[in-house]
Amino acid sequence: MSALARLKEIGLALPPVATPAGAYVPARRTGNLVFTAGQVPLVDGKVAATGKVGAAVTAEQAYDLARICTLNALAAVDGLVGLDSVTGVVKVVGFVASDPSFSGQPGVINGASDLLGEVFGEPGRHARSAVGVAVLPLDVPVEVELVVEVGG
Template structure:
């Protein structure tokens, strides 16, 4: 099934590419790999949540934010090379702004991992890191970056 058909079947629309908040590009290709910049939960140009997971943001809400981040990363990939060229998702790196004692980072980043598996099936399964951090840009609770292989 073509990727556009799969997105439509899932009721997923890719957002516009988020404007960089610094001196970088949203995605860069080298050889058969595309690396995205860290993507934060921005919808229509606005940050949708701030705070620490485990204090200000529930893990469940943070997982939904990680999903938004993953879709923002896919939009950056689509703008650079087209989603149709994605062969597989290689790696996801997720950062979670964590309250002291919060250790549920893997569950939060499942929000990104799960949507990638929904979209790409077996080719959406990937290696991953889920890291707790003290702060993230703009005060957001989660940030996600992708590495994908392209044809």
């Protein structure tokens, strides 16, 4: 089943590609790899939540926000090469704006990893980093970037 069909089957659709907030592109291909810019939790062009995880934002809310970020990253891939050309997910990097006492960054970024598994199955398994940071752009709680492999 194609990735786009699988998204539809699980009740999701790709959003429009987010307009870059700076001097960069949403995704860039080199060889058979596509790298996305960091994607924040935008829904209909608006920030879905702000604040630090472990304070204003719960780990469960942040997990859902990581899924939104990942959906936005998949939209960037789709806009560049078409989502169905993806043959595998290579790497996920997730940043979590964290309260100093919060150490559950891997659980938050599981939101990204779980969605990629739902969409791509075994080819969605990837290497990953989950990093706690003091602050992210627009005061969002989570940012996700992807590296995917494409055919052709």
